[in-house]
Amino acid sequence: MRHGTPPTAEDIVEMAETALAAIPEPLRSLVRGTAIVVEEAPDDEILAEMGLESPWELTGLYRGVPLTQKSVGDVPSAPDTILLFREPILLEWIETGEDLFRLVRNVLIHEIGHHFGLSDEDIERLEREE
Template sequence: MRPTTPPSVEDILEMAEDALAAIPEELRRMVQGAAIIVEDVAEEDVVEAMGLDSPWELTGLYRGVPLTAKSSLDAPSEPDTIHLYREPILLEWIETGEDLFRLVRNVLIHEIGHHFGLSDEDIARLEGD
């Protein structure tokens, strides 16, 4: 039975944290320090920078320096963040009928893939395997 009210930002964050806790510890350690941020939709400047027509097209975004590009000699920069966008996730949930936790987990894992330096094409290939 589906809830009668849309899941809140806090609900989506809790699902993301549960999904993160379920990934293998070795991978979880490599993501340690990356903040998970849940917002309703991406900001307009993010949508424009990504060349998208609408914030509804973006369910998640990794911001930071991928592990493959980091060096111990680098000066500290802003922390890595994984943004999950609640309203586009909920729209996909409604349109596909997919389990919401599974959908949140998939978006989170996709963005973690970017943290590891994988492209969208690499991630799609892995998801297809």
């Protein structure tokens, strides 16, 4: 039996960029300038900040100021960033059998929801309505 190599961080970025390109332009323009970064797993600082014990619990994270809290006069300190965590995404992919592109897209869309100022509860409600 042959095993392929696991998808790389670059593969995950490529999937996320493809998913982002498929978002309707009016929404995509509001995300323009937001960096998409893939890291292997959340670090201890992120886990503590999120109140999590295991790095496997977090597949993505939005860092920045949600659009609902931004002001025209704000001086940006750093670009808004969507972090995608490769190892937890791959673990979920293996455990669920979900299509990897769909999984990456779902994590990306979830984090974009935070960029728009939505809470986890808001996002979960929207996902149930699909």
